[in-house]
Amino acid sequence: ARRNQLAGKKVIVTAGGTVERLDPVRYLTNDSSGKMGYAIAEAAYMMGADVTLISGRATIAPPAHVHTIQVESAEQMLEAVLEHFHQADIVVKAAAVADYRPVLQAKQKMKKTADQLTIELEKTTDILQTIGEQKKGQFLVGFAAETNNVEQYAMDKLRRKHCDLIVANDVSAEGVGFDVDTNVVQIYNAAGLVTTIPLMQKSSIATQLMEVVAACLTEKRRL
Numbered sequence: 277a278r279r280n281q282l283a284g285k286k287v288i289v290t291a292g293g294t295v296e297r298l299d300p301v302r303y304l305t306n307d308s309s310g311k312m313g314y315a316i317a318e319a320a321y322m323m324g325a326d327v328t329l330i331s332g333r334a335t336i337a338p339p340a341h342v343h344t345i346q347v348e349s350a351e352q353m354l355e356a357v358l359e360h361f362h363q364a365d366i367v368v369k370a371a372a373v374a375d376y377r378p379v380l381q382a383k384q385k386m387k388k389t390a391d392q393l394t395i396e397l398e399k400t401t402d403i404l405q406t407i408g409e410q411k412k413g414q415f416l417v418g419f420a421a422e423t424n425n426v427e428q429y430a431m432d433k434l435r436r437k438h439c440d441l442i443v444a445n446d447v448s449a450e451g452v453g454f455d456v457d458t459n460v461v462q463i464y465n466a467a468g469l470v471t472t473i474p475l476m477q478k479s480s481i482a483t484q485l486m487e488v489v490a491a492c493l494t495e496k497r498r499l
């Protein structure tokens with residue numbers, strides 16, 4: 277049965293990997309399966325929230341009952357997030373957004389010609405940073421996928437992107453991060469480590485994460 281810790285809260289969750297096209301049949305993407313973000317959307321729904329899931333490419337079906345918006349590129353994800361951001365109370369950014377996209381997107385399939393081909397890339401807009409700079413009371417939860425200096429890089433992202441919490445996963449470890457069914461995360465706030473959630477199913481990680489978020493909101497109300 278649904279519980280009510282997040283009743284009345286509007287939650288945006290981003291999930292999956294963005295797809296950055298080179299031409300109509302080729303693209304750059306990453307190993308995100310959508311599992312982590314979909315589990316968070318489901319957990320927030322089960323806690324009574326009104327959830328909008330904004331999803332890039334994923335390998336599983338989105339949770340039933342959750343309003344899902346499918347997007348392809350980082351630019352489309354940015355647009356969808358900006359459209360819903362003003363009404364949101366909580367935003368959780370579990371998506372693996374491409375940092376770079378091809379400068380040119382060919383309208384027709386690229387032909388095989390030279391022996392070597394150089395593809396020029398340009399930076400995408402940082403969605404989390406953009407909403408971090410615009411936020412008016414929204415509770416912002418970022419993710420940090422790291423392979424080294426996890427705490428330092430995660431804290432750096434938390435400050436730079438104006439997050440209330442950042443969820444770090446060391447994606448070089450076994451059973452952690454991209455595509456697998458389990459995860460291990462460290463949750464940080466501006467003061468440092470809040471909690472570590474040990475190896476477990478992404479569904480359980482998601483529930484515990486959203487309980488931390490709900491507790492932070494209750495605390496904020498009391499202050």
Ligand code: PMT
Nearest residue numbers: 309310311312369372373402403404419420421453454455
């Ligand atoms: O989908 P799964 O297979 O279950 O895998 C889960 C996951 C590993 C993708 C997930 O747990 C995770 O770590 N997601 C964030 C991946 C990522 O892109 O991390 P990052 O450290 O590069 O980015 C930091 C934060 O900035 C993220 O919240 C990201 O959504 C955001 N970002 C990044 C670039 C960009 N242009 N815009 C963004 O908003």
